[in-house]
């Protein structure tokens with residue numbers, strides 16, 4: 001039986017899923033700080049595999065090669081600023097369609113989730129596949145236009161020159177690929193609370209997320 005399969009999950013895992021630039025990363029970091037929990041941006045794992053494939057001039061559609069790259073991945077590779085680029089996001093989405101790549105990255109994520117006290121993980125399939133029994137699940141969204149504007153601002157600050165129109169096209173393409181794939185498609189878990197941040201400031205979104213988690217935490221505390 002899995003450690004997640006009791007009435008009261010042992011680990012207070014906060015699953016934060018949602019599409020690119022929805023605000024989930026900022027929300028996850030804020031929640032981790034508020035609850036003094038470690039946080040994992042699982043998108044970095046896929047970005048790292050994509051960048052490794054690119055460096056090796058591999059074919060992104062080659063599932064076996066991408067799986068071999070995923071198997072070599074270590075935690076210290078995740079701090080590389082090259083993983084934060086626009087190109088890395090696209091590479092990540094391409095390798096993330098492969099079920100064997102997802103499987104190769106699963107144990108790393110589940111081990112992270114099973115830390116004493118709990119953990120916060122953000123991604124696309126945390127609430128559905130990685131930690132389906134997480135006591136707190138959020139699905140963070142925003143309109144494609146708002147997300148494109150946020151991502152464009154972020155990329156500009158990183159020194160990338162790109163138009164908002166191109167960023168919007170990236171976002172739409174990634175939404176379609178991430179949500180349309182067969183393996184662990186991006187979607188809200190049935191028990192996730194939806195949080196649309198389109199009309200919210202970062203502070204408002206962080207507050208709203210905190211309130212959602214407070215309710216989940218109270219429920220988790222009273223489950224024996």
Ligand code: DC
Nearest residue numbers: 020042043046092093096123124125
């Ligand atoms: O969150 P992000 O933009 O860094 O993610 C990059 C890509 O990685 C995303 O387009 C799809 C993939 N991904 C995934 O399939 N599952 C996750 N848990 C996280 C990211």
